[in-house]
Amino acid sequence: MANYTTADIKALRERTGAGMMDVKKALDEADGDAEKAVEIIRVKGLKGIAKREGRAASAGLVVATVADDGQGQVGVLVEINAETDFVAKNQKFLDFADQVLAAAVDSGAQDAEALAEVEVDGTSVKDLTDGMQAVIGEKIVVRRLARLSAPAVELYLHRTSPDLPAQVGVLVGTDAKAAEVAHDVAMHVAAYAPDYLTREDVPAEVVDKERAIAEETTRAEGKPDKAIPRIVEGRLGGFFKEHVLLEQAYAKDPKATVGKIVEASGGKLTGFVRFRVGA
Template identity: 65%
Template sequence: MANYTAADIKALREKTGAGMLDVKKALDEANGDAEKAHEIIRVKGLKGIAKREGRSTSEGIIATDVRPGDGGQVGTMVEINCETDFVAKSGPFIEIADKAVAYAAEHGIATPEELLNSEFGQTFTDATAPLGEKIVIRRIAAVTGENVEVYLHRTAKDLPPQVGVLVATDAAGAEVAHDVAMHIAAYSPKFLSRDEVPTETVEDERRIAEETAKNEGKPEGALPKIVEGRMNGFFKENCLLDQGFARDPKQSVGSIVEASGGNVTGFARFRVGA
């Protein structure tokens, strides 16, 4: 039976700003001794952690992991956010990001919640608490394919990667995978192909295109052609294979991939804070 009360928990939380669970663990470890528990919280860097919850986390890092998988490779990518670029480029922060993506890859973890609720969660808390900032695992993505290409881009040379891309291709597509990954980093497509755009999104865009054309006073008979033209523009802006290739905008990414004899089967793109 715990030899401390709810009032003891409340008092220690108010004194340290630590979270409820951390306060209870410290009191358990200290056998109810409030001063000893306070010392434990300070040593573990948990003091003030609850007060960080409302802070903004617009800095951070993108970490990736590629390893063998069924039929080829599996690529995993994690975005972890913090408050300042000072922490973002610190060794402990970069190290815990690398450990987070490796753990997610090894255990097939798909969401931040799942990662934090795993055995890794306590490791993450212990490693990030001393950094003195709110640290958030924002999102996780994974792609699989015969080949998985990684591209990481630094927006500032003294910061860790702020943009990360994973591209999955078949074996033949590996030839152009790096160039495609760089294109994705720059042009941020939302979908791989027209077939992947949700039906409701297509319907909404078509409706908007038609209403816009009507409001512009376009002739009724010309509406179908105008709407199709604007839908093609939507696909060229948002679908990877329809976009003009970064190195040669006169050709689409799809045509570049097709010329290699390969296929792109999936991709993921993260930008810190976006």
């Protein structure tokens, strides 16, 4: 039997993120040599990448940063998925996420597809991701990337559990005056998950669909024909209040809308991005 201890197993799990049985098998095969065991885990992991393609990767984290860009600020937000929370908080996975974020910032990549081709230390982000899958033994996906430019960009990262990395990330773009309320607005966005900044940003086909649903519902309730247009518009207004950021009731003061809070600052919002892991 190979000569290794429970502490060796634990250390190798923390180092690689691999499962306990995989670590024990690798140590057995390597006769207790930790470095050889790491190589065995990596080789076996590379062979297993194709098998993991169909597996769900709904855990993970979001990483982000904001930097000056000469004309204002730019925020970069990246979501990276794994299969389990155990991997999501593994230090190797966290370090990998920081590498991917740095590549996203430095390259100016606009989406995950472009980011996959970015070179990092002589290899691509895609190959770096495959290497992490090989070592950790789970499907890993750099799922999405967003960039937001504005005179000022506020970043808010939220942990849904204290022992996990951030699961929700928000960027809010403002002008200089609205920057004073941007942090509270970013926290609001994290909690209330709006889909659009303004009513005008809602696609026409979405509005038409909601109007049709409202009309069908109203008719099914037997409302008088002459009252239907008014009721439909009221229900459509309710849709906007739920999905449009500036029309949502403000989290810190539900008597006011987000739009009114921003207006009171004398500034304006220019955009926002919200990622929630797996959503």
